Amino acid sequence: MSDNTLLAEVVTIVETAGELLRERFTAEPPHLDDREQVVAAIHANDEAVLDLLREPLLAARPGAGWVEDELEGGELPAGEWWVVDPAEGNINHIHGLTDWGLTATLVRDNQPVLTVVHLPLAGTTYTAIAGGGAYQDGVPLSPSAKKSFDCAMVGTGQAKPGESAETYRRIGESVTAVLATGAAVRVSVPATLQLIHVAAGRMDVFWQFSDVRSGLVAGALLVAEAGGVLTDVRGEPWSVGSESVLATAPGLHGEAVELLGGVR
Template sequence: MTTAMPFDLDATLLPAVTAVVKNAGVTLRERYPAHARGVSLEEVVAEIHANDDAVLAVMREPLLKARPGSQWEEDELAGGALPPGEWWIVDPAEGNINHVHGMPDWAVTATLVRDNRPVLTVVHLPLTGDTYTATAGGGAQLNGCPLSVSAKRDLSAALIGTGQARPGESADTFRRIGASVTAMLTAGLVVRVSVPATLQLIHVAAGRMDAFWQFSDVRSGLVAGALLVTEAGGTVTDLDGKPWSVAGRDVLAAAPHVHTAALDVLSSI
């Protein structure tokens, strides 16, 4: 008699999680405006919270039921290590700021983290219908087809991305973002500065972009993409070159042949 390995169990769970995330995507798509909503900061924030509340209402209970004994991380903008066990880290509207401004770059994500290691993720883009999935040890897929990171070997030919994780970052973080963009504009071919992180990380996993970095520990924007990039053959570290973890302060996800060169540019900033 053989015992199922954890990744086998996660692969079995994946269809149920995918169904929950796609269903949540219907809710978020129905709330998508044809033009920007909200004028004042208070109105914009209210729209963001309304999106979160509407989508979480159709995600939370089904995900907890799908994995009995799992726990729910409440704070979407939190960082750092989690207590032991299994936790759902969900972003009901990843790229919420884009959604409420009538822009297309947003998604619904759900990631299962086991003992501070992402082991299963689903990222669904309701406007295109595309769904990115990965399980630890089981590879990364787009609509069921395997993903593979870029084969680029020269950073000077690389398309690279970054962005901020949240409004109101510290002055030092904004300084580092600016300095790092300047450095990468010199070292790489093109640099994209945009949000959200997950939608750049899926491009790295799919080989469309070659690297992404961010000075942040916001878990909800990183765990899904970190697993997708890793399972697509990429390298994901912090900016000291150590393997990235949920407790990390920053991240660099890149195609393996340009990772070292990108790290050399960023590590001293």
């Protein structure tokens, strides 16, 4: 099956699963009293939606592997792998917030080559194939034309609970450095939605000091295919093994590296 044919099938699979996640959503104030209840609610969403994703995606691409742990980072073995997040922004979903969706990305020899991101509440689907551009509901995406941080909308966030003290320090220092430029800074989750905004020109820069694959591969491919710049915070080419990610509009990448590359 060609990647173009596969993409259409993946869109159907992800949008079908998204309907279940939408049905599980409520904007009513949640009754979550402690960490145990929060974790249980997150796992319940994952387990319910994964049943509609795993087998159809594996059947669509026989021989591809499946990444079990959503919070893993680093390089994968050679070959094809499905990197999937059944509820990207799950913490928002269970708290009645609207920033969440589903992602399915095919990674081939450690390069994302095909992705689908579906936002059920908006009824919107983002797609990309390596070398084929990035799209929102079939309309091409492109990054912003800004060239100065003093008018930029930028963002960062944590990749997972329990980050290291060093990562928290880097997040704080980087936000302080960028705020001094006059940029508007969003510190939020999930990463995928911020990367989508960079690809679509709604945001200008996103960076993150972490390498959780499931939160990055989909958005990374969308940014790259839309014409944005994708590296690590020091300006080196990004890969699934990178310890950080930096996605920018073309006119802001140099300044972003100057600001963020010195945060150690």
